[in-house]
Amino acid sequence: MKKLLLIQLLVLILSAHSKLGLYADGCYICGSGSSSNCRDYCSYSGSDTSESRKKCEKSGCKIGGTASCPSAANYKVCSASIFDSPIDKKSLLASLLAK
Secondary structure, eight states, X not given: OHHHHHXXXXXXXXXXXXXXXXXXXXXXXXOTXXXXXXXXXXXXXXXXXXHHHHHHHHTTOOEEEEEOOOXXXXXXXXXXXXXXXXXXXXXXHHHHHHO
16 A cells, blocks of 8 residues: 555656646747847747747847757857846946936
């Protein structure tokens, strides 16, 4: 009886673990015309949503499709920032000097 309970518990744990894998991270393929920061890929966290796509587009990626994220060092991969937009240092400096 204990073996049966142990097997059922193990099956329950493994099935819960496999469902968590459905929300894996991924990358968008950045096409021609993308910024140099996002030359090849833009990584996102969670599932593929329109919000993730918009964040990658704000980072300078012209999305051409989805892919798994590369691990090679010769690819340029930017990230879908959790912030709305990156700070533009030049415009920030210009606004501070104008005051």
